[in-house]
Structures are given as structure tokens and as C-alpha cells.
Amino acid sequence: MLCYTPCSLLKGTIFLALTFIYQSNAQLSSTFYSNTCPNVSSIVSNVIQQALQSDTRITASLTRLHFHDCFVNGCDASLLLDQSGNITQSEKNATPNNNSARGFGVVDSIKTAVENSCPGVVSCADILALAAEASVSLAGGPSWNVLLGRRDSLIANQSGANSSIPSPTESLANITAKFSAVGLNTTDLVALSGAHTFGRAQCRFFNQRLFNFSGTGSPDPTLNSTFLSTLQQKCPQNGNGTTLNNLDPSSIDTFDNNYYANLLTNQGLLQTDQELFSTNGSATISIVNNFANNQTEFFQAFAQSMINMGNINPLTGNQGEIRSDCKKVNGS
Structure with a gap:
């Protein structure tokens, strides 16, 4: 694991700081599978490590899946459902996900490996949460004890995905x-x-x-001029809209705090990235400055926020089900 601070020290700090969360959360537990599937974390991590050998983007893609799942009806794996049977409108086909969200095949591989070891036990929603943590850790970022015990939804919400997932062109x-x-x-x-x-x-x-920001006929004035020229070459006005660009050119596949340093020099790729620092009077500015100057604080805050996000309206107890195939509701 890559790490720019002593990993053991950092992990210990994060685990200590977050202990009260595990004790106070009545719905989810970091020890939920201790008896029923004790090796689930290592199974998830091993499959992702295999996938990384042929796809360096997979860690970022899997992290994004958890995010896009949780913002729609809570963390319930509704994002993973294909359009078939009773699922007439899949979240996969919503604007924020269509031809953009990826990594579904790796999620299926994780599910197969987990089912081979612990059949009918681990939900797809929990697999997304575990995959996000493993992905961040494998890319050099923090580790945290993932709270578990989510169950899988029986429905998808495409309209919710279109309205609830933050867009890269929205205001702060x-x-x-x-x-x-x-x-x-x-x-x-x-x-x-x-x-x-x-x-x-x-x-x-x-x-x-790059060319017509907010209908002005001019580029976004917050864009660093050198960065703007580079992006205009990669993304010409009538060019291929699907061309890929690195979100953090300074350390492409590494999880670190360089993202915030980029914002300080007006080199945030997405509008919503740069607005965190360039919106006058915003409370986000001081936080960006802090994270840009202190990677340990960013790592601790990120781990805490991932736990917070993972606790958005989970299905627990007898709600939902444990899907045997993440792509479809059982029996469909």
C-alpha cells in the first residue's frame, strides 16, 4: 500500500478517533459478519487487487459506485439493478451513470467470490461499502472499519438518481x-x-x-490559464465528449491530498471541484486550505465522512433482502 504518511500511525489514529461511532450506531456494526463471513474484507480486497492488474482506474470507479448508490434511496445497492423484470427503469441508465459509472463486472466478481465462501450472507450494499474502503486503501489512502449490516433494495429509482446525485456543473x-x-x-x-x-x-x-461558461462565450475565469490551454487541446469544442482526463494530473491513481493543492492553483477539473475554493465567502475555503496543508487531517475527515455517507438510510433487519445476484432481485 502506497502512503505518504506512516500508514500504521495513521490507521491507528483513524481507528481510535472513530471508535465512538461503532459503539453508538445501533443499526450497523463493524463486526456484523464476524461469525457468518469473517473473511469478507479480505475476499473483497483480493478481487480488487486482481482487477487492478488490468485496470488502474478500478479503485476510483468502485468508490464512485458507493457514492452514487448512497445518494439515491440510501445505501441499498439499488444502483446495481439491471433494467429487467419489475425493474422498468434502472439507475444505471440515469444521466449521472449512463456510459459513465463503471466497475459493475468487478462487483459481480466480488459477489461470486463472497457467495462461494459465505452463501446468502453478505449483501450487495455491504459489498459496495467494503469495495470503496478497500479501493481507497489500496490506492494509498486511509483505512477504516466499515460499518456493515445493510440489506439490498427490491426497487430502483432512476428519477431519484437524476435529481439527487450531484452534477459536475451545479453551483456550490x-x-x-x-x-x-x-x-x-x-x-x-x-x-x-x-x-x-x-x-x-x-x-x-x-x-x-472551456469555451462558453454559463453562456458568456468565454472560458470559466477561475481556470488556471495554462491548465485551460491543456484542457482545450484535450477537449476541443466539437471534439469527442467521452475522452478521458485525469481528475488529479499530479498523482493520477494515488489517493492523497494533491486534489486540494490543485484547487489552490485553480486547477480543479470539474466546476464543482473548483467552486469549493473559488466561491467567495464560502465556508468550504478554509476546509480546502486545511486539507491541502495537512494530509493526515484530510484522511481522518475522509474516513469519517465515508462512514457518515455509508449510514444514509440503510435497509436493516427484515427490510429488503440479500441478493444472490447483485444485478437482479431474487426470484426475478
Whole structure:
């Protein structure tokens, strides 16, 4: 595992700081599978390590899946359902996910490996949560004890995915409101945005900044001029909107705090990234500065915010089901 601070020290700090969460959360537990599937974390991590050998993007993609799942009806694996049977509108086909969300095949591989070891026990929703933590850790980021015990939904919500998942072209006020709607605060917003320290984004998600920002006929004035020229070459005005660009060019597939350093020099790729630092008077500015100057604090905040996000409206107890195939409801 890559790490820019002493990993053992950092992990210990995070585990200690978050202990009260595990004790006080009545619904989910970090020891939920201790007796029924004690090796689930290592199974998930092993499959992702295999996938990494042929796909360096997979860690960022899996982390994003957990995010896009939790913002729609809570963390219930509704995102994973294909359009078939009673699922007439899949979240996979919603605008934020269509031809963008990826890693579903790796999730299926994880599910198969887990089912071979512990059949009928581990939910797809928990697999997404475990995969996000393993992905961040494998990329050099923090580790945390994932709270578990979620169950899988029987429905998908495509319209909810279209309206609830933050868009890369929205204002900071709108993004803040979407986070608030699911119980996440400003620190959570800035910390979770730090997941853009790895992965890629297609030109279509930001090229409005390059040529005609907000209908002005000019580029986004917050864009660093050198960075703007580079992006205009990669994403010409009438070019291929699906061309991939590194979210953090300084350390492409490594989870670190360089994302925030990029914002300080106006080199945030997405509009919603740069607005965290460039929106006058915003409470996010001081948090960006703090994370840019202190990777340990960012790692601790990110781990806490991932736990907070993972606790959005989980199905527990007798709600939902444990899907045997993440792509479809049991019996369909």
C-alpha cells in the first residue's frame, strides 16, 4: 500500500478517533459478519487487487459506485439493478451513470467470490461499502472499519438518481443542498469531494468551462490559464465528449491530498471541484486550505465522512433482502 504518511500511525489514529461511532450506531456494526463471513474484507480486497492488474482506474470507479448508490434511496445497492423484470427503469441508465459509472463486472466478481465462501450472507450494499474502503486503501489512502449490516433494495429509482446525485456543473449552493438532504454537512462535502484525487472524467462533464461558461462565450475565469490551454487541446469544442482526463494530473491513481493543492492553483477539473475554493465567502475555503496543508487531517475527515455517507438510510433487519445476484432481485 502506497502512503505518504506512516500508514500504521495513521490507521491507528483513524481507528481510535472513530471508535465512538461503532459503539453508538445501533443499526450497523463493524463486526456484523464476524461469525457468518469473517473473511469478507479480505475476499473483497483480493478481487480488487486482481482487477487492478488490468485496470488502474478500478479503485476510483468502485468508490464512485458507493457514492452514487448512497445518494439515491440510501445505501441499498439499488444502483446495481439491471433494467429487467419489475425493474422498468434502472439507475444505471440515469444521466449521472449512463456510459459513465463503471466497475459493475468487478462487483459481480466480488459477489461470486463472497457467495462461494459465505452463501446468502453478505449483501450487495455491504459489498459496495467494503469495495470503496478497500479501493481507497489500496490506492494509498486511509483505512477504516466499515460499518456493515445493510440489506439490498427490491426497487430502483432512476428519477431519484437524476435529481439527487450531484452534477459536475451545479453551483456550490445546489451541491451543498443535496448533501444536506441526505444528512451530510459542509465538511463531508469537501472531504468526499477529495475522492477526485484519483480517477478520470469525460470531457462532456466539464467542457462548458472551456469555451462558453454559463453562456458568456468565454472560458470559466477561475481556470488556471495554462491548465485551460491543456484542457482545450484535450477537449476541443466539437471534439469527442467521452475522452478521458485525469481528475488529479499530479498523482493520477494515488489517493492523497494533491486534489486540494490543485484547487489552490485553480486547477480543479470539474466546476464543482473548483467552486469549493473559488466561491467567495464560502465556508468550504478554509476546509480546502486545511486539507491541502495537512494530509493526515484530510484522511481522518475522509474516513469519517465515508462512514457518515455509508449510514444514509440503510435497509436493516427484515427490510429488503440479500441478493444472490447483485444485478437482479431474487426470484426475478
